[in-house]
Structure formats: C-alpha cells, structure tokens
Amino acid sequence: MAILQATARLFADRGYEQLTMEGIAHEAGVGKQTIYRWWTSKGALVADCLLEGLLLPEGIAPDDTGDIRTDLVTWLHKIFVLLESKGGPALMRSLIAAGAESDDVGGRLGDTFGTSSFLVERFDKAVAVGQLPPDAPLQQMGEALLGAVIFRTLTRAPADADVAARLVDVALGPRLADDGIRHGDLSE
Structure with a gap:
C-alpha cells in the first residue's frame, strides 16, 4: 500500500511522464x-x-441518479474533461499501455470495465426499472462507450459539449419521446 500511495502522490505532483520507479x-x-x-x-x-x-x-x-442516460452522459463528460486536464491524457494512455503489455493488468482492467463491470451493473439496474429493454446487449453497449474513450485517448480528438450525449444515444439507442424507454434497434 505504501508503494501505491507513493505512486499516487508522485503522479499527482509530477504527472506520468516524470514518474519513475526510482x-x-x-x-x-x-x-x-x-x-x-x-x-x-x-x-x-x-x-x-x-x-x-x-x-x-x-x-x-x-453515479446512479435513477436516469441511465443522464448518469452515462455525466460520466463520459467527466472522462472527457479528465482527458483535457493536466495529467489526464497520460493517465489514460498509461492504462491502455499497461493493459496491452500485461495479461494480468489487462485481465484486472477487463474485470473492472468488462462483463462484471460497474457499467454492466448500472445497465442491469436500468433494465430492472424499464429504462432499457431486457434483451439489450449490455456488454456491447459498455464496450462501445469504453471504446469511444479509448479512441479519444489515443487520437487526442477533442470532445465538444454534446459528444457525450451523442455517444450515449448511439450506445443505448434512440429515446422515444412518449416514454423515455428505448425500444427496438438503432434503425428505428
């Protein structure tokens, strides 16, 4: 734990590029x-x-405010703000690199962000309250959102004010004006 805490302190003070094992x-x-x-x-x-x-x-x-779309848009927006902050891009790129170079790290990141991830758990709650259909491809929806984060991290693509909402709409499908629940596929 002392090593992890020291790493976090130095990362916050110096950023990833200046972080050394020594x-x-x-x-x-x-x-x-x-x-x-x-x-x-x-x-x-x-x-x-x-x-x-x-x-x-x-x-x-x-967060879990009870509205899956709002929660995901807010979450993605926070990530995109992080990607534009000092140290944020290096943090995200280091996670991608660490996962790519180590099966163990990749597995742990996969567990956190993958099939048993907080996103799938949040999607399960949305299904339970009728905000997503029971047959929604929850794993793939999470992968699509995380893929967008990885893409923007690697390409350094800027995020405009509405990009998080558009990405959530693509991942979850269109919201119907009458009930706010997604039905059917993306071709509707």
Whole structure:
C-alpha cells in the first residue's frame, strides 16, 4: 500500500511522464527491486492505483441518479474533461499501455470495465426499472462507450459539449419521446 500511495502522490505532483520507479521507491521507502517484484512496469503500477481508487478519488463508476442516460452522459463528460486536464491524457494512455503489455493488468482492467463491470451493473439496474429493454446487449453497449474513450485517448480528438450525449444515444439507442424507454434497434 505504501508503494501505491507513493505512486499516487508522485503522479499527482509530477504527472506520468516524470514518474519513475526510482522516485517511487524513494518516496515509499523501499528498494526498486521490491516494486518490480509486484509490478512489471510503471503503467501496471498506475493501473493498480486507479483500480484501488487512489488516482480518481471521486471514483470511476457513473453515479446512479435513477436516469441511465443522464448518469452515462455525466460520466463520459467527466472522462472527457479528465482527458483535457493536466495529467489526464497520460493517465489514460498509461492504462491502455499497461493493459496491452500485461495479461494480468489487462485481465484486472477487463474485470473492472468488462462483463462484471460497474457499467454492466448500472445497465442491469436500468433494465430492472424499464429504462432499457431486457434483451439489450449490455456488454456491447459498455464496450462501445469504453471504446469511444479509448479512441479519444489515443487520437487526442477533442470532445465538444454534446459528444457525450451523442455517444450515449448511439450506445443505448434512440429515446422515444412518449416514454423515455428505448425500444427496438438503432434503425428505428
């Protein structure tokens, strides 16, 4: 935990590019070899910090206000703001790189963001209250939203004010004016 906390402090102070294993070891009061015993790279270490809630204290899951669309739009907007903040792009790129280079890190990120993820849990609640149809492809909807985040992270594409809402509409399908519930497919 001392290593994770030291990593989070240094990341917040210096950013990803200036983060070194030597600096983390010094800050944590351990040898560099101790860090490498548990983490293969600084990307893996930063990923663990995120998964432990040390880098984004407000959390990585969307809020649950009872309206799935509002919650997802707000969540995506926060991520896009993070991507435009100091250190945000490096954090996101480090997570992508760590997941790509390590099966273990990729698996843990997949568990957090994948089939048992907070998004699928949130979608399940939306199905239960009738905001999404029971046959909605929940896993694929989550993957589509996360794919948009990854795309914008890698391409550094700017996000205009409405992009989060448009992405949520594409992932969830159109909202019907009469009841606010999605029915059918995207061709409606």
